[in-house]
Amino acid sequence: MIEKLKSRLVELGRVAVAYSGGVDSTLVLKASLDALGSENVVALLAVSPSLPQSEKDEALALARQLGAPLEMLPTEEVADPAYQANAPNRCYFCKDHVYRALRQFAEKGGIEHVLDGMNAEDTLDVRPGRAAARELRILSPLHDLGFSKADVREAARALGLPNWDKPAAACLASRVPYGTRVTPGLLSQIERAEAALFDLGFRELRVRHHGDVARLEVPEADLPRALHQREAVVAALRATGYTYVTLDLAALRSGSMNEVLKARSA
Missing domain, CATH: 3.30.300 (GMP Synthetase; Chain A, domain 3)
Incomplete structure (x- = not known):
């Protein structure tokens, strides 16, 4: 499955990866670096009060370890009254802010494709943020290739990623x-x-x-x-x-x- 993922990434040429330091987005980042080279990949880390400092620090350290170019992008979802209201579709407003910031950064750098780490099991729960991903043309190669969470961990372990067994996190x-x-x-x-x-x-x-x-x-x-x-x-x-x-x-x-x-x- 790793080779299928790399082959898919080669087709894209240059990519920006919505990176959080979790195993899913780290796998996408590592595979992108292997397939395309660091000159054609940038990791984008959205930073806001919804991201724990410990998660931010771990993500930065891991990106450095992988040799990935990384940009931290402040996002303003917590200031949005629609997000603050915390209705069941809160995740939509969060992801709209996050993916919009990532999309704008990528386009300024001439990068057409923005990737996230959604896997094939991530649609089994309530996920209003996926609508924002579709609207902003975010690609999900793990989902498209049928990677389960177990597949993600197996691939991450095979590639030597230190966070292959990291517990799932959420904002x-x-x-x-x-x-x-x-x-x-x-x-x-x-x-x-x-x-x-x-x-x-x-x-x-x-x-x-x-x-x-x-x-x-x-x-x-x-x-x-x-x-x-x-x-x-x-x-x-x-x-x-x-x-x-x-x-x-x-x-x-x-x-x-x-x-x-x-x-x-x-």
């Missing part, structure tokens, strides 16, 4: 219930809460924000550990402004804030 706004206004201050609180738990040794988690309540999601295997470290977890989250701390016994799952939407449509 900080995905921790906020629909209808709760998204602000930079709220995103900062969530970022600090999750960073405090990473410092306790947890590798994969989400702190879902419910006003004064922090609902912690960790993988099922980490539930006993979270209970064992209960006092430290509670202290860490209270230090970031939460009054109440809950542990979600359903464990970590991607897009859990969308469950309410699926229940309403059932």
Whole structure:
């Protein structure tokens, strides 16, 4: 599958890659560099309060390791009232800002093709941002070639990418219930809460924000550990402004804030 991906990329000539430091976009970036050479590839990292500083730092370090030209593009989605309103289509307004900034940068540099890292499984959840991708002509080679998440990790490992097994990440706004206004201050609180738990040794988690309540999601295997470290977890989250701390016994799952939407449509 790697060779099919590289062959597809060769057809494009020059590309800009919507890069986040996650395994999907890193695979697209690495394959682009291998197929086209660094002179024909640029990684574009969108930077806003919805991107944790730790994710930004890791993405920058990995791009340097790969020898990829990289540009950081500030995006203004958090200042958009439509984004702040946090309706179920919030992701559309986010991706519209992000992909528009990437498209404008690419076109100024004479680059026609902008690629993202969407894989073939990313359409299984609620994804309003895909409409923005279509409108702005963003290409998704992993999706088009049928790469599952397992295929992505296998290919990334084969290419020696250090983040081949990195847990999936999502923007900080995905921790906020629909209808709760998204602000930079709220995103900062969530970022600090999750960073405090990473410092306790947890590798994969989400702190879902419910006003004064922090609902912690960790993988099922980490539930006993979270209970064992209960006092430290509670202290860490209270230090970031939460009054109440809950542990979600359903464990970590991607897009859990969308469950309410699926229940309403059932």
